[in-house]
Amino acid sequence: MPDSPSHASPTSTSSDDYSAHYYAAHLGSEEDYSWDTASWREFFLRAATRIVALRAPSTVLDVGCAKGLLVQALVERGVDARGFDISEFAIAGAHPDVRDRVFVGTATDPIAGRFDLVTCIEVLEHMSSDEAQRAIDHMCSVTDAILLSSSPSDFGEPTHVNVQQPATWAAWMAERGFYRRTDADLSFLTPWAVLFERASVTTRDLVHRYEAHIAPLIGASVEIRTALLEAHREISDLTERVRAGSPDPQLRQELSETQEQLSEANHHLLTMRDHVVGTEAQVGRLNRDLALALYRAKKFENRVKIVKARREEVRTRARRLNRRQGVLTKELEAARRRVEELEGELASHRSLARRVASRVKRMAR
């Protein structure tokens, strides 16, 4: 607010410091900081979802809301959210959908109304220490829960005039009766975001709450450091060995054994190939031999057929001849009998002279 008394303070910033250039240069993203940019829109929608899940607020006030992206995201998630920002440029650039939910204002002024949750993200480090204290007071007066995020380390940005450690913020919040929700992890927003709630806590409860987190963290830290040290030593050892080019005797032994096995496998492969090539050749040779043998067999088969046919022919002729012989034999028999008959007939008509002659012949024997 230009007419604010604190405006004179050299460590305070004003609306003019958050011009178009600021948004272009300091938001950690190459992309245009607006609702229309998908990556920013999705980032704030995810954050809104988580916030609703954590606390289910009906009303939220975003202090230092810039262009109202978180406001818009919360509205999308059904929350009655509002916001204000010191930058006129930012408010002027708000999306039409949330134009009536955001306004120009400074956190050093008292806040009207009452809210289930006040968010104040990356705002307080831009204000002087005194202004920040006042802003915290105002916020604490309108809510019982504050989501506070303020960068503990980004000293490079010129408008970060009040960078403090989370412990410092937590202490200031505790002065006002607000304590960290140690069960809530807000790293979806920034690594240092914390949800503070108004509570009346005993020292014992508080110690317990923090110890429950510190003890495991210390343990984890020691383990991580030990592992890191071991890894470092191993790396330097390996580096040394690679540089020296001499694997340890065991590795060397393994290497030579592996080489031996490889050599044996190669040798085996070679003899197997010889066997395959030889067997293929043998099969080829046998096939040729077989083809030749089949060819010869076929020729023999044909000759056998011819011979068989001739044998059949000869047999038929033999049978015919046999039959003819039978007929001839019978005819011969008949002829013989006829001769005998004729001879008998002849004998009964023998002449005297013949009879005498035959008797003389008989006597002469």
Next chain:
Amino acid sequence: MSSPGPLFSIVTPVYEPPLDVLDAAIESVLAQDFDDWELILVDDRSPSEAVRELLRGHAERDPRITLVERADNGHIVAASNDGIALARGTFVVLLDHDDLLAPQALRRNAEEIADRAEVDYLYSDEDKVDEDGTFWGRFHKPDWSPERLRGQMYTSHLSVIRREVLERVGGFRTGFDGSQDHDLALRVGEVAREVVHIPEVLYHWRVIVGSAAADIDAKPYAHEAGKRAVQEHLDRVGIRASVQDGVEAGRYRIVRDLAAEHRVSLVIPTIGQSSSVFGTRRELIVEAVRTALQKTSHGDVEVVVVYDSPTPDGVLDHLRDVAGDSLRLVEFDEPFNYSRKMNVGVLHSTGDRVVFLNDDVEVISHGWLEQLVAPLDETDVGMTGAKLYFADSTIQHAGHGYWGGHYHHPFCFRPGSESGPFGELVVNREVSGVTAACAAMRRDTFDQIGGFAESLPVNFNDVDLSYKVTSAGLRIVWVANCELFHFESQTRERSAHVWERQRVVERWGIPGRDSFTPAPSAWPMLRHPAVFDLEILNR
């Protein structure tokens, strides 16, 4: 051409031959027992009118004969090309004006062509014919041998070339007179899809003193033209080599360059023996390695020595002295198995080229390694071998020959200075196999075919290896200008067992006819009962 031409166009350039000889040549065409041909006679302006009279008479009597009468004398190249330009046949047959075709020449070619759709070039055997009609001096040619053709014009007569191919390569070239046929054969061979050799005499080459068929010695210009033709061929096909004069006219030495990027691994088995050579006792392996390294200019040579455990330490020390950092010693403690030793050696080597070497050799020729290894750059060459001499300088190895049921060392015991009947001992040539006493392979080929057969521990492992290379579709080249002594005993009884021979026969069958070294051309001066089979003589 509108009408389909005949199968054969015989082209015969004519220049002043004796009339009876010319008539006999034409009659030998008319006497063919095959009819689908035309004869184109080109008179190259013969001085005698009688020559033209004779040609005209034939052309008038037979419509298949065409006569071209040139107005001027253009020499053989121009005259032959004139004839080819008129040819209508599918194949062109080249017949000289004083030679004779065998009566079955065209029929036999036609039969081979009918069986092979892709054949572009056919050649057959030839002999010589005297004035009295006696046939003699048959040239038993090898089957298609591109490397042999670089060393000599061996395809010669009768050459039958697909006309389309002949036209594609541009016919005969001027400037190569006297070796124009060699130049043509080289160019046709470069593009031919298939080249066929008919191992029968289909052509008789007439020898008349002083005729055109005179010896190439009478025509030094022909030798020079041939040399140029071979050099141009090498340049065309991308072989880095130079052509040098061979020991006789018409023979050429191909001297190759070996690319420096090849790592060559010599693989040598040994038991560290010492022996008396040329009257001096020597450690064989040490001298083998010493001469091998001394007689090469190649930079990247690795020496892998596979030594049996009993090898004396002194020998190994001497080897270290001779071979230095290039030496790799591999101990072998198993029972003797030559094949296994060689396989182990190759597996321990790192070169992309592998040379097998016996330990009882001594390198003679400078650049032996380059000449032995460089032909392997041709991807269809699978193995190369060397020319080996006994200690008395007679031939020990000039390629293997597998014929007539046996595995032979053709030309064995011939004088080392001999050229062989048709240059077989002085030109590089394709062979059926080589001895592993000195041979080279690409590592990828060795792996692909499975190295040496370990089932053949002593004999015939190189025969089997050669068969494997050939069966993979690769050529084996015997390199005439890679010369070594091989101190193998000349009198040693070769004791091969029946089972060893059987093992090779099981795979590859009984050898019948050798494709590259026909038995009749390989007869030795001396016969050795263990090496040469008398039975062959009676064939």
